[in-house]
Amino acid sequence: MAENTEGDLNSNLLHAPYHTGDPQLDTAIGQWLRWDKVLLDPGNTCEENRKGSCPQQASADEEDQQISSYNENPKTKEQIENLLRNGMNKELRDRLCCRMTFGTAGLRSAMGAGFCYINDLTVIQSTQGMYKYLERCFSDFKQRGFVVGYDTRGQVTSSCSSQRLAKLTAAVLLAKDVPVYLFSRYVPTPFVPYAVQKLKAVAGVMITASHNRKEDNGYKVYWETGAQITSPHDKEILKCIEECVEPWNGSWNDNLVDTSPLKRDPLQDICRRYMEDLKKICFYRELNLKTTLKFVHTSFHGVGHDYVQLAFKVFGFKPPIPVPEQKDPDPDFSTVKCPNPEEGESVLELSLRLAEKENARIVLATDPDADRLAAAELQENGSWKVFTGNELAALFGWWMFDCWKKNKSRNADVKNVYMLATTVSSKILKAIALKEGFHFEETLPGFKWIGSRIIDLLENGKEVLFAFEESIGFLCGTSVLDKDGVSAAVVVAEMASYLETMNITLKQQLVKVYEKYGYHISKTSYFLCYEPPTIKSxxxxxxxxxxxxEYPKFCGTFAILHVRDITTGYDSSQPNKKSVLPVSKNSQMITFTFQxxxxxxxxxxxxxxxxxYYAEMCASPDQSDTALLEEELKKLIDALIENFLQPSKxxxxWRSV
Incomplete structure (x- = not known):
């Protein structure tokens, strides 16, 4: 039998049926190679962009013209062909026979070829499903429009860059005569939910994978309220995506971004309004103008630099000193092993050394899409204190309530004031609320639940001062209904400047908060597990x-008082044994309260x-022996890992955080 040439192979690959021995896989391969396209410039003769001749003039037949305008995407097509050529059917099946599901208010996966990855085709399919669902939900969809933003992931020349995926998202909707507010430049993630609210759009999408590894990207969805989508919207959108998997005519036409009169650029308007709204949480501008404190800011190769600089100007500060190697976008995140400031001192190395050189006491770090904030403070002994998310939340909670008390109107009622946190976060806000008289509420993990609850509270005339999740996600005020690293950065700066006038450091103030409301000592970390059946077991x-x-009654020698299982809806502390928080069947989460x-x-x-795992020792104000509390917490965590997680088995x- 004659050996196939590459041309013969490509011809065979492009003409189904395929014979892998797996009918489902054969069908999926055919669909992928048939649907995964790229828009061609009729005058383009570049062989890399088109494998075959490109017509130099329009066909008389409209359908033929549509077909001739597109060709296979050479980059993703090559990935599938290589797997076929090498008989890697398992990986082909993993890529093509399953679809991404909505996780934290959207989609997130590696960039590459396949229905379970982020790429041109899956973003088009997702947007088609979004269109179908939004058309069903909003009769005025085509009057109100849709917001699209993006970060700096992926090379601009890459078929999976955030900018390109944002353009394709816009193109699908523009082709259906939907007005699209597409930011002309990368923006922080909080700008998208803010724009959805301010422009009264029906929804919005941010193309980002936040602080994930460089190979990943994502598709984050916001509802008309400006909050991340929650159930049942996520499930209904997913159904609509599955009904719209074949690209529509026009969905690939990203030229519409440049030619359609329905495309609008909201960048200048939204940036101006956002910065104006920041003034609502600025309480000491005159003091900020005079401060001698210096700040270093790193944007971790992402979008944050320009926007944090503007925020500091609004608050009256001199610009923070940027880390030169990290201030400009770099999709390779070339100076850090992991683009996540939550990882602590190891990834803050450049910013800490710069701060020492510049005699700056405070370091602020926004993650690549600028919705999270890390902070560090130089101590008298020359070491750096990198605050955990829970520690920063204790400072934010004290600060926001203290500012409210000093600036409240005469008829303001503390009983109308709320703060929120996710259930895996520190209970310090609960302790402050019990003593000060305002309300504290818990939500399920994820800011989509916080945003949704804030909407309910605002609609009922309540005032929300602050909300957070322990993974360095903070929301000061309610101008945005998602975590916001830009506003959090400038609020920390103002807090530090205010404390400086009294010769108090952030760490010293944290101790004062704990002495007044009770020490809350927490430890959070995680284990990697790539086998879903193992996690389930x-x-x-x-x-x-x-x-x-039957749930465990002891963890080693530690007696368990209550168990709450969000996955099943069980809570032993409730009279009816049912969890007050909503059931979340698609994720695993069990909480143990110890005696x-x-x-x-x-x-x-x-x-x-x-x-x-998240563990916190919640002490009363009269328990001040922190060494004893920390030792007790350490012993309990060791027992938790050994008895419940059994990592070696x-x-x-393990990964330390």
Missing amino acids: IFERLRNFDSPK NGCVATLRTSGTEPKIK NGLI
Whole structure:
């Protein structure tokens, strides 16, 4: 039998049926190669962009013209062909026979070829599903429009860059005569929900994978309220996507971004209005103008530099000193192993050394899409204190309530004031609320739940001062209904400047907060696990620990007082044994409350292959022996890992945070 040439192979690949021995896979391969296209310039003769001749003039037949305008995407097509050529059917099946599901208010995955990856085709399919669902939900969809923003992931020349995926998102909607507010430049993620609200759009999408590895990208969805989507919208959108998998005529036409009169650029208007709204949470501008404190800011190769600079100007500060190697966008995140400031001092190395050189005491770090904030402070002994998300939240909670008290109107009622946190976050706001008289509420993990609850509270005339999640996500005020690293950065700067006038550091103020409201000592970390069945078996074992449908009563020597299982809706602390928080069947999460005052939660990540643990020792103000509290917490965490997670048995890979 004659050996196939490359041309013969390509011809065979492009003409189904395929014979992998798996009919489902053969169908999926055919669909992918048939649907995955790229728009061709009729005058383009570049062989890399078109494998075959490109017509130099329009066909008389409209359908033929439509077909001739597109060709296979050479980059993604090559990935599938290589897998076919090498008989890698398992990887082909993993890529083509399953679809991404909505995780944390959207989609997030690696960039590459396949229906389970982020790429041109899956973004088009997702947007077609969005269009179908929004058309059903809003009779005025084509009057109000849709917002699209993007970060700096992927090379601009790459078929998976955030900018290109944003243009394709816009193109699908423009082709259906929907007005699209497409930012002409990369923006922080908070700008998209802010724009949705201000422009009264029906929804919005941000193309970002936040602080994930450089190979990933995502598609984050916001509803008309400006909050991330929650159930049932996520499930209904997914259904609509599955009904619209074949690209429509015009969906690939990203030229519409340059030619359609329905495309608008909201950048200048939204940036101006956002900065104006920042003034609502600025309380000491005159003091800021005079401060001698110096700040260093790193944007982690992402979008944050320009916007944090503007925010500092609004608050009256001199510009923060940028880390030169990290201030400009770099999709390779070339100076850090991981573009996540939550990882602590190891990834803040450049900013800390610059701060020492510049005699700056405070370092602020926004993640690549600028919705999270990390902060560090130089101590008298020359070491750096990198605050955890829970510690920063204690400072924010004190600060926002203190500013409210000093600036409240005469008829303001503390009983109308609220602060919120996710259930895996520190309970310090609860302790402050109990003493000061305002309300504290918990939500499920994820800012989509916080945003949704804030909307309910605002509609009922309540005032929300602050909300947070322990993974360095903070919201000061309610101008945005998602975590916001830009506003959080400038609020920390103002807080530090105010404390400086009293010769108090941030760390010293944190101790004062704990002395008044009780020490809250927490530890959060995670294990990597790439086998979903293993993760499921770990949690099922906890639900059937000593006998069927029985949760553990001890963890080592530590007695368990209550168990709450969000996955099943069980809560032993409630009279009816049902959880007050909503059931979340698609994720694993069990919380144990111990008799010694510790609260520990095990949960899976919505976006990464992780089992996370969160443990906090909640002490009363009269318990001031922090060494004893820390030792007790350490022993309990060791017992939790050994007895419940069993990493050596289950092949878990530990990561310290």
